[in-house]
Amino acid sequence: GENVEQHPSTLSVQEGDSAVIKCTYSDSASNYFPWYKQELGKGPQLIIDIRSNVGEKKDQRIAVTLNKTAKHFSLHITETQPEDSAVYFCAANGGGSYIPTFGRGTSLIVHP
């Protein structure tokens, strides 16, 4: 089955800085890579996703990059704001399964 590793587990930045969260996956057949943001007391929210036929995708201050050869993908947040503080989960859908395997999560803290 699929295995997803996520780093770092905690990331602390100053407001305005950039933040990068990295994930690796094991199943070369995986073809869909979503990122979820979970704020305290809420369920995870899909913030951006990328498919295996695309190398990069941007949406305002967030971007995701995918390197299929190396089997890793990353979330980039620019100009961080305190409201970006949350736990971020990466996930990968294995080629043979539509059920995502989640990474262990990154707690992002943005200091004003």
Add this chain to the structure above:
Amino acid sequence: DTEVTQTPKHLVMGMTNKKSLKCEQHMGHRAMYWYKQKAKKPPELMFVYSYEKLSINESVPSRFSPECPNSSLLNLHLHALQPEDSALYLCASSPDREGYTFGSGTRLTVV
């Protein structure tokens, strides 16, 4: 309507109680899911319903019983739970195999 609504938001139950968690979506999504999430951990899949039929049961104990009365509703019936079952229970839906919409969850405490 782009939301998944879960009720109740909080639930405290004794080990001999029977209770139900409810989930509703009106986005026309054909797949619905129950997840369990412990503090500081990723969500763990429990059940998947596809077109109102149970398609995946991740070896969940029988004290958890899912039900899908129609394409918009998903229930999770709870009976004789243990304290270690205390967690955040999340419902999610998706139009196909991608892009989950999660509810805000039910915070369950078993005493």
